[in-house]
Structures are given as C-alpha cells and as structure tokens.
Amino acid sequence: MRKQIVKYALIYGVCGGLLIAALKLIEYRFLVLEHSIEIYGALIALVFASVGIWLGLKITRKEQVIVERELIVEKEVLVPSTLPFVRNEQRLQELAITRRELEILGLMAEGLSNREIGEKLFVSENTVKTHSSRLFDKLDAKRRTQAVQRGKELGLIP
Amino acid sequence: MRKQIVKYALIYGVCGGLLIAALKLIEYRFLVLEHSIEIYGALIALVFASVGIWLGLKITRKEQVIVERELIVEKEVLVPSTLPFVRNEQRLQELAITRRELEILGLMAEGLSNREIGEKLFVSENTVKTHSSRLFDKLDAKRRTQAVQRGKELGLIP
C-alpha cells in the first residue's frame, strides 16, 4: 500500500505539472492576469488536495475480504453516518487472532448461530465451536455476546 | 465532516499558491530552468496529493481513548469516535418496546447473561427470560446476538 501511494503521488505530480503548463499556455493565448501563476498553483493544489483526501478515504475503506454475503435482501440500514471502519490489525496480532476466528467473530456479531455460521462457511458446527472457544479465550469473553462487544471495543469488527 | 474537508482543501489551495509564488521568486533570484513552472507545479501537486492522502487516512482513523484495563497493563482502546448517541424513541414506540425490555436489551448488548441481568435488576432469571422473549418477538430476532444487532441497527442502543 505504501508503494501504491508513492506511485499515485508521482502520477499526480506529473499530472499537476502538465496541468499547470496547460493553464500557462491558455494564459498566454487568452488572458493575462496578475498573480496568475499563484492562482493556478492554488487551484492545482486545491484540486489535488481534494483528490488526495478522497483517495485517502477510499483506500482505507473496504478491504473487508471475508466470505460472500448472502444475496437475499437489501436491507435499509439506518445506521447514522457509518464512518469507514478501520480494522485494528495490530491488536489482532497482539491477541493472535486468526483470520478464520475473526471471520467467525464477524458472523457472530451479525447474530448468526453456530450452525448458520457453519453452513455459511461450509464447515461443521463443531468446527465453528472450536473456533469460537479459542476466540472467547483470546478475547477473555465468556459468551458470544461478550465476545462481540469486546471485538467492537477493540476495533476488530465494525 | 464534509465542510471541514472543503475548508481544509481551500486552505491548502491558498498555501499551494503561496508556495508556487515563493518558488517562482527563488527561481528569479538563483536559477532559471526550462519548464520550471511545470516542474514546480508537479512538485506542488505531488506534495499536496501526499498530504491529502495522509489527511484522508488520518480522518478515518478513530480517536484514541485511554482506558485502564485491569490492574496490570494500561492499554489504549480504540473507541469509534463516540458521537453522542441519540435513541430512536419513535421506533421504540413503533415496535412497542417497553422501558424494561429496552433496559434488558442494553445489558444484553454488554454481554451479560440472563442470570447476570437478573441480578443486576433484582429480578429472577425467569423474568429476564420472558422479557427477552418478548423482545426477540418485537425485534424479529431469534437469538440475543441478533437482537443486539437489530437494536443497534435501529438506533435503540448505542
């Protein structure tokens, strides 16, 4: 991701240069303003700052791999302004929570039973149980509701 | 947030203009390069794109609130920017959920067992069960985890 950012930044830089050159050309052809360079610079900076911010937002968003989500209903979710969720990867590592466990935690949080989770992930209910047991252990939870709550608190799930 | 972004973008724009002006000045004093405007433009664009991306990332990151965990370690917990929670009273009425039921839903969401809830509210576990049964009915939930999830979705609990 770091590299991508650099790459994009470079591309943007070049684009910015070209844009300014274009603006300068236009300037010579049609109008001559005072401080035009500054103004154009400001415009360029503005545009690119905006694009940058937008890009930054976009990058962080998503990255929610995990399973196919049913195709059933398109729910109207009435959650107030869902700011993009950023998973706390560090804590995941600290707690040594595996991908599978995290996945199961997520489905738990959605209110699925062990059986349903098993069906969704194509594994047996028993498997789900062992995963969740380990999960409870790592999260220091005694119940699934507690695990969910801890998970949210720790930024592991939205 | 939208407004803030615009504001920052504007500020950046202005900064960019000033920067370009400064660069131009320097150019006249020390060196004269071909296509210097373009190059500067590119630089500015690059810098601001980077800053923008960084800012975008930063905005999405959540606030860090320090909390004391147990006696041992002092861990920082990531709380998703606690915007003041406003209960959706209207929906409460629509669903005919009573105060007591809501109360129990809240404790459920915190991961308490029926017994614990009972102890906390000084009622029997059976009572908690009947309340939660009715709650599940009203929320169209089959499990407590589902009820919690619905509750959050509907703005009944934080």
Place this chain on the structure above:
DNA sequence: TGCGAAATCACTCAAAAGTATGACGACAGA
C-alpha cells in the same frame, strides 16, 4: 523436508438460552 500453526471435525457433558403457557398484582385510563 520436517516443524508448527491453522483449520478441520468428533464426542461428551454441563450450562445457558429460548419457547410455551399460565398466573398474579399494580396501575392508568375509559
């Protein structure tokens, strides 16, 4: 190529959760 982590599954037993039904007192409002 062998080790270790991850994922898978089974089986048992106990505890918690959930369903169904009935009952009783308090209390607000018609």
Place this chain on the structure above:
DNA sequence: TCTGTCGTCATACTTTTGAGTGATTTCGCA
C-alpha cells in the same frame, strides 16, 4: 369499576452454547 398493559415469576421442555479433549490434515516457512 372494568380493561389493558406492564412487570413479575414459575414450571416444563427444547435448543443452543460452551468447555474439555483428542485427532487429522493442510500449508507455509525455515
């Protein structure tokens, strides 16, 4: 005063969860 809602509790029964243990397979990595 009658009615309906709310909160309370019980009993009986089913289902789901969770704990504990052990075993197998897969796979990346040293």
